[in-house]
Each structure stands twice: as structure tokens, then as C-alpha cells.
Amino acid sequence: xxxxxxxxxxxxxxxxTGVAVAxxxxxxxxxxxxxxxxxxxxxxxxxxxxxxxxxxxxLIMVIAAVxxxxxxxxxxxxxxxxxWGVRYQKHMWYGVLGLTTIIGIPVLLKVVPEILRxx
Amino acid sequence: MSTVRRxxxxxxxxxxxxxxxxxxSSELGxxxxxxxxxxxxxxxxxxxxxxxxxxxxAGQIDFAYVVARLQQPGVRIFNSFLLLFAMLHGVNGLRYSxxxxxxxxxxxxxxxxxxxxxxxxxxxxxxxxxxxFSYEEMGNAVRALGSE
Numbered sequence: 001x002x003x004x005x006x007x008x009x010x011x012x013x014x015x016x017t018g019v020a021v022a023x024x025x026x027x028x029x030x031x032x033x034x035x036x037x038x039x040x041x042x043x044x045x046x047x048x049x050x051x052x053x054x055x056x057x058x059l060i061m062v063i064a065a066v067x068x069x070x071x072x073x074x075x076x077x078x079x080x081x082x083x084w085g086v087r088y089q090k091h092m093w094y095g096v097l098g099l100t101t102i103i104g105i106p107v108l109l110k111v112v113p114e115i116l117r118x119x
Numbered sequence: 120m121s122t123v124r125r126x127x128x129x130x131x132x133x134x135x136x137x138x139x140x141x142x143x144s145s146e147l148g149x150x151x152x153x154x155x156x157x158x159x160x161x162x163x164x165x166x167x168x169x170x171x172x173x174x175x176x177a178g179q180i181d182f183a184y185v186v187a188r189l190q191q192p193g194v195r196i197f198n199s200f201l202l203l204f205a206m207l208h209g210v211n212g213l214r215y216s217x218x219x220x221x222x223x224x225x226x227x228x229x230x231x232x233x234x235x236x237x238x239x240x241x242x243x244x245x246x247x248x249x250x251x252f253s254y255e256e257m258g259n260a261v262r263a264l265g266s267e
Contacts, residue, residue, distance in 0.1 A: 019216055022209030026241050033244035036253045039182050051178050066164050073157040118178045
């Protein structure tokens with residue numbers, strides 16, 4: 001594990017978001033593969049469940065998890081392959097959190113009204 | 120007796136564990152792969168999320184949309200790379216988690232085998248879906264084989 005408080009939190013969040021996104025990936029490939037059963041098949045029934053507001057809030061969390069995991073992954077790459085990466089890992093982690101928020105706010109502003117309209 | 124316990128944890132207790140401990144070069148390979156695939160997955164996942172959540176209302180997705188989308192050759196090739204790298208990166212990440220938190224060798228081995236089997240089957244479903252191989256077509260193909 002990395003040293004320091006920020007480093008530990010960065011690691012824990014990377015783990016949690018990684019496991020969550022990986023499990024969603026498995027579910028997501030299964031649901032999309034339901035189109036193989038044709039237009040009369042189970043895909044549309046699955047979509048009803050997908051378009052429910054609790055699930056769509058879950059999807060926003062998946063998007064946030066992907067963004068955090070990707071940006072923090074860049075931080076890990078910089079820590080591993082540059083001479084200065086470890087020295088600035090704490091600053092970079094705050095950068096990751098900031099960028100995730102900056103990307104997240106317009107996503108929320110776009111998607112949440114869609115969910116409210118659909119609900 | 121913490122020293123005894125520490126010694127116990129380090130000793131491989133099954134063939135699978137012994138092999139995992141010895142294969143430092145393949146572990147190194149996975150370590151490098153996680154960084155390269157991770158870098159590639161940033162544009163792949165971000166573009167995928169943009170196309171289906173930002174460029175449109177994800178609540179409007181239906182059967183016709185998915186089929187029309189998957190019929191485009193560019194989407195098929197893009198999604199094939201996305202599927203391949205996401206699956207390998209994700210399953211290897213889940214393997215890291217199992218190895219970190221599941222201490223009992225038998226349970227650890229069983230969980231990993233379940234993971235590889237389930238992920239392998241789902242990956243085949245994904246490839247079949249992307250390249251428009253329907254169960255109906257497959258059933259017809261099998262029946263055609265039987266009638267020959």
C-alpha cells in the first residue's frame with residue numbers, strides 16, 4: 001500500500017471503483033447480448049428495469065466510477081514511470097478528485113433532468 | 120507467535136499457489152498490461168460513455184437503437200477493442216482483489232475458477248453479439264449440420 005493518508009484513500013477508491021465497474025461490465029455485456037434473441041426477446045423487458053430511476057442513478061455512479069478510476073490510473077502510471085510522480089502523488093490525487101468533480105457536474109446537469117422527466 | 124504465522128502465510132500450500140509465487144515474469148507482464156490497457160481504456164470508455172449517455176438520452180435506448188448501432192462496422196471494431204481490453208483489465212483486477220482478500224487457498228482457487236469461467240462465457244456472448252451471430256442463426260446452423 002502507498003504511504004500517507006491521501007495515498008491510502010486513493011488506493012481504496014481505486015479498488016472499490018474498479019471492482020464495481022468490472023462487475024457492471026459483466027452485467028452490461030449480458031444485457032446487450034440479449035438483443036441476440038431478437039425484437040420479441042427479453043431485451044426490452046430488461047430495458048424497463050434499466051430505465052427505472054434507481055438503476056439510472058446507479059448508472060451515474062458507474063460513470064463517476066469510470067472517470068475516477070481512469071484519471072487515478074493516469075496518476076498511478078505517472079507515479080510508476082516518472083521520477084517525480086511519487087513526490088507529487090498527493091497533489092495529483094487532489095487533481096484527480098477535482099477533475100472528476102468538474103466532469104461530473106455537467107454530466108449530472110444533463111442526466112438528472114432526463115431521469116426526472118422519465119420518472 | 121507472530122513469526123510462525125508470518126512463515127505460514129508465505130509458504131505456498133497448493134500447487135496453484137506455488138506456481139503463482141514462482142511465476143514472477145508473468146506477474147510482471149500483467150503489471151505492464153494493466154498500465155497499457157488502462158491507458159487505452161481511457162479514450163475507449165470515455166467515448167463509449169459520451170456516445171450513449173451525453174450525445175443522447177440513455178433512457179431512450181431501445182432494441183432498434185442497439186441493433187442499428189451494432190450494425191455499423193466502425194462501432195463493431197471499436198466495441199471489440201473495448202470488450203477485449205475491458206474484460207482482460209477488469210478480470211485481472213478482480214483476480215488481484217481475490218488474491219488480496221481471500222486467504223484460504225481452496226476458496227481462493229475456487230473463486231478464481233468461477234470468475235474465469237463466468238467471464239469467459241460472457242466474453243463469448245459479447246463477441247457473438249458484436250458480430251451479429253444470433254441464437255436463431257446458430258440454431259439453424261446446428262440443425263443444418265445435423266441434417267447433412
